[in-house]
Amino acid sequence: MIQIDPRNSSPIYEQIIKQMKELCLKGILKPGEKVPSVRELSSMIVANPNTVSKAYKELEREGVIETLRGRGTFVTETVQIKMNEEKVEMLKEQLKSIVVDAYYAGIKIDDIQNWIKEIEKEIGGKR
Amino acid sequence: MIQIDPRNSSPIYEQIIKQMKELCLKGILKPGEKVPSVRELSSMIVANPNTVSKAYKELEREGVIETLRGRGTFVTETVQIKMNEEKVEMLKEQLKSIVVDAYYAGIKIDDIQNWIKEIEKEIGGKR
């Protein structure tokens, strides 16, 4: 389910966050469905429970999952979109970086537009 | 010229790399033009020469600038595109993350496509 890549330099908790979001958007994890407990997932990926807990807290803050104390953690029934101007600006900056890096890697703008269409097909519209 | 944002959590050397690439693409820094020396820039932005040197080494590795020992550092006359399959895959993954994050921030795919067009107008085609 969640796969941690040790060669990937990004922190374990960020890899969890990224993959969990994708699983929810793709509909592999359905609204209301239970996700692995902190201790379960930590033993599955061989990481510390604290690391998983950190990821879950961020995912809850972003409205992807919600926790019911003593019961477990679940995919939110209805995603609460949190409009956040700071987040929007951050995403724009990240996008600019990608476009610039793409230039020096020999990638054209049209290629990037097509990539987005592919991503949309892969994860879009499932919820 | 180069502006370091202390509130920005990304490392100083990465901020230098990002901004230097943009300055070159926008044509504000022209091919063959001299860029500030390591010591000059480090005093301009109040950082350590080592930090600037680290940024310059990466910029040279990516073909943005080139150094002439004892003379200085200059914007490359002709960008050498370095096709790099790893880099391409990395950029695709970054782009996917942005699209996913955008969903939970209430941003539509079309908005992202339009952002790219804006970025293209801002930096595209100057070199």
Place this chain on the structure above:
DNA sequence: TTACGTGTATTATATAATGTAGTACACCTA
């Protein structure tokens, strides 16, 4: 040649992010 400005390399130190380890607590369900 000499003086100066280049980029580069090295070592040491400090701080913060990341991850591990162990323990304890509050809450819910069976």
Place this chain on the structure above:
DNA sequence: TAGGTGTACTACATTATATAATACACGTAA
């Protein structure tokens, strides 16, 4: 009550980032 939840806390180790202080090799110009 017993066991499974998420959560909180402290302590420690490792790594990335940045600073600090030198030193070196090279090119240019006085």
